Amino acid sequence: xxxxxxxxxxxxxxxxxxxHESSQVAISxxxxxxxxxxxxxxxxxxxxVQTTVPAQQGLLDVxxxxxxxxxxxxxxxSIIASQPDVKPRHAHVEFVARFKDQQGEQQHRELSSFxxxxxxxxxxxxxxQPMPSLKSDCLCGSGQKFKRCCAPFLGLL
Numbered sequence: 001x002x003x004x005x006x007x008x009x010x011x012x013x014x015x016x017x018x019x020h021e022s023s024q025v026a027i028s029x030x031x032x033x034x035x036x037x038x039x040x041x042x043x044x045x046x047x048x049v050q051t052t053v054p055a056q057q058g059l060l061d062v063x064x065x066x067x068x069x070x071x072x073x074x075x076x077x078s079i080i081a082s083q084p085d086v087k088p089r090h091a092h093v094e095f096v097a098r099f100k101d102q103q104g105e106q107q108h109r110e111l112s113s114f115x116x117x118x119x120x121x122x123x124x125x126x127x128x129q130p131m132p133s134l135k136s137d138c139l140c141g142s143g144q145k146f147k148r149c150c151a152p153f154l155g156l157l
Contacts, residue, residue, distance in 0.1 A: 005041035006034035007077045012042070020044045025121075026051075029091035029114035030082040032121040037097055041074040053115060053122040053150075055139035060128065072099040080109075089116045089142065090153055113153035115140045126154045 004015035016038040018024040019031075026032035032051060039047040045066050049057050075098040083092040090113065097108045113124040117140045124140075131146075131154065132139055138149035151157050 004038055005074060005077070006038040007079070008034065012038070016042075020047045022050075025119065027121075028082075028084060029112075029116075029121050030079060030084070030093050032114060032123065033079070033082075033093040033095060033112060034077065036123060037074075037077045037095070040069045040072075040097075043069055045069060051121075051123055052125050052128075053117070053140050055132075055141075056125050056128040059130075060125070072101050074099050075105065086113075086153075089140075090114065090150070091116075091121075092153075113150075115142075115150055115153070117141050124150055124153050131156060 002012045004010050004012040006016050008015045016035045019026055019035040020039055020042065026035055036048060036051055039045070045062060048065055049060055049062060052060060078096045080094040080096060086092050092111055092113055094111045095109070099106055099108070114121050115124055122140065134145070134147035134151055134156070136146050138144050138146045140150050142149050147157065
């Protein structure tokens with residue numbers, strides 16, 4: 001039995017694999033965060049792309065994501081805090097991902113933002129450029145203006 005890299009202590013087959021295979025969707029932002037970490041470990045790059053808000057997917061540097069996934073030895077994930085209801089449809093997950101690269105053991109600490117759109121949770125990637133204007137419709141498809149919806153979660157306000 002392969003233990004899931006997300007830290008759940010369940011088997012990968014019962015935990016994140018159904019998410020990676022699209023037979024299930026994450027039911028919370030924290031579950032999505034854990035499954036995205038597991039996707040980096042397992043080389044499931046398509047899942048990383050598919051779970052980023054759709055308006056940003058085509059702007060992702062898939063080769064850089066693939067390289068980062070493959071060039072590191074993944075050592076573990078710790079969830080520091082999960083805030084499932086920061087605002088309706090939005091959540092935060094703070095985590096530390098530990099990995100080893102050519103320079104030794106590293107830690108990547110991040111406060112990630114997520115949005116619930118339709119029936120799914122998505123990661124809001126603050127590194128993707130360009131961003132819509134604040135007066136445009138939001139990139140998550142909510143029908144709200146970007147300024148009032150996802151912009152604050154991308155550090156733009």
